[in-house]
Amino acid sequence: MSLPTIPQAQTAAGRAPLPLPRALTFTPDDWRILTRYWYPVALSSEVTGGPFGATLLDVPLVIYRVGGEGPGAGALVVADDLCPHRGTKLSLGQDQGDGEGIRCPYHGLRFGAAGRCTAIPAHPDGAIPERMHLRTYPAVERYGLVWTCLAAEPGDEPQIPAVPHWDDAGFQQINCPWIDIEAFAGRQIEGFLDVGHFAFVHHETFADPGNQVVPEYMPVPTADGFEAEYWSTVSNLPAGTTLEVPEDFLWLRHYRLHVPFTGSLVVYFPGDIRLSLMNAASPVSATRTRLFDARCRNFDTDQPLQEVYDFNLQVFNEDRRVVEQQKPENLPLDPALEVHIPADRSSIAYRRALSAAGLSEFFTA
Ligand code: FES
Ligand SMILES: [Fe+2]
Incomplete structure (x- = not known):
């Protein structure tokens, strides 16, 4: 089975460089090297709609689905677990049950596909600032797991190690x-x-x-x-x-x-x-x-x-x-x-x- 390349919209391309985490436990050089690899951050089955919180390499992440509920369904989003408005943890929010993504628990901002901010309830008719969108990372489901990479470049092939025989008949x-x-x-x-x-x-x-x-x-x-x-x-x-x-x-x-x-x-x-x-x-x-x-x-x-x-x-x-x-x-x-x-x-x-x-x-x- 071939894996998809990373779509431009799902990378941090065009954003500020990935900052060092606030609570860094690695040396900065080692951390930068480690961010280039792919890791699982959730079981596919535990990301139903969302939000699901996880931490990778000291970076808090929120994981959710838009337009589907089960493993492999809808568009999967892996993003910083940080509301751009006032820095609230998005994984504290609740699944809205409408398939349209997640809502920040503080002032109700909505975030949907590719981490885009889709609604600011206090100003429903106002423009949404570009900086209100979430920093996202590529998300790939493979071997029943959700994989991501913090420093993937657009067009990169996901480098996910193989589980031999996974797709073989009878297994x-x-x-x-x-x-x-x-x-x-x-x-x-x-x-x-x-x-x-x-x-x-x-x-x-x-x-x-x-x-x-x-x-x-x-x-x-x-x-x-x-x-x-x-x-x-x-x-x-x-x-x-x-x-x-x-x-x-x-x-x-x-x-x-x-x-x-x-x-x-x-x-x-x-x-x-x-x-x-x-x-x-x-x-x-x-x-x-x-x-x-x-x-x-x-x-x-x-x-x-x-x-x-x-x-x-x-x-x-x-x-x-x-x-x-x-x-x-x-x-x-x-x-x-x-x-x-x-x-x-x-x-x-x-x-x-x-x-x-x-x-x-x-x-x-
Ligand atoms: S902090 Fe998230 S909506 Fe205000
Ligand atoms: Fe052992």
Whole structure:
């Protein structure tokens, strides 16, 4: 499926340069680099009409639909969560239920398609100043998520990492509810890529506490990060599954890392059975992350989804407990600052890929 290019009207083109956020938790240089990437900011299903509030890279955003209510319906708007009139948070407003967009909760100004101000109730016959329109960002729905980019240029192709098999016949598409993590997105993704922690962190979900050895593997650079094929006997059977897999089965996990904070993983079960999942760690700030999940599978497709949600929440929380306490809170990109073991090849490749993108230390707060 090809993604649309960004329409001129949905970009900040012609506006003042994107200002640094009021509460900046990154270094300005790192923040500017990070704003060039695409991140999910909501589940498609939670933006019904609107307004829905989210924060990306310290920038408060309001998300709403004009002319439709469900996922994929109407025109989706991602804009600064800030009324140009007196700086009120637009996400405090209410869905007007008329399909025409949102209303500021302070003086009732209306905002519709492409963030245009469409009505000033105090002066219904007056002209609407150009500066009363919202600063908007591109909005793309893909993999059940709403994606945006703060610094996209008109005509840019959305750079949204792939969820392998998502559109393949026989695969069930699933979005687990997001979770908030009080930690840096890089720490979360480092954990996603880590193959040495299963026996110690996930022994109550899918791993065997006695299976601790990490066989050799080798990450390979890609255009936007790296990939790694990891073979081991660590199983990946979810709770409640109907699948049975021999104990000595050799599992392949194919990881792909997309700079800066998105990882995907395809787990090869026996035969052509696959589980494919994406973890997109959306950086709310340098110390807070909203973890989005999009996954698909061609087994257990008639099992209740609540079981999938519950199982994954348990796995996410197992990781969260560790990640929220790591020090330093950021990800040291200088390899000399930490001690490494051969099992860390992916987390070293991750640091190299972030360094190659020009990133430094990520945050100051
Ligand atoms: S502050 Fe939004 S309408 Fe006045
Ligand atoms: Fe984990």
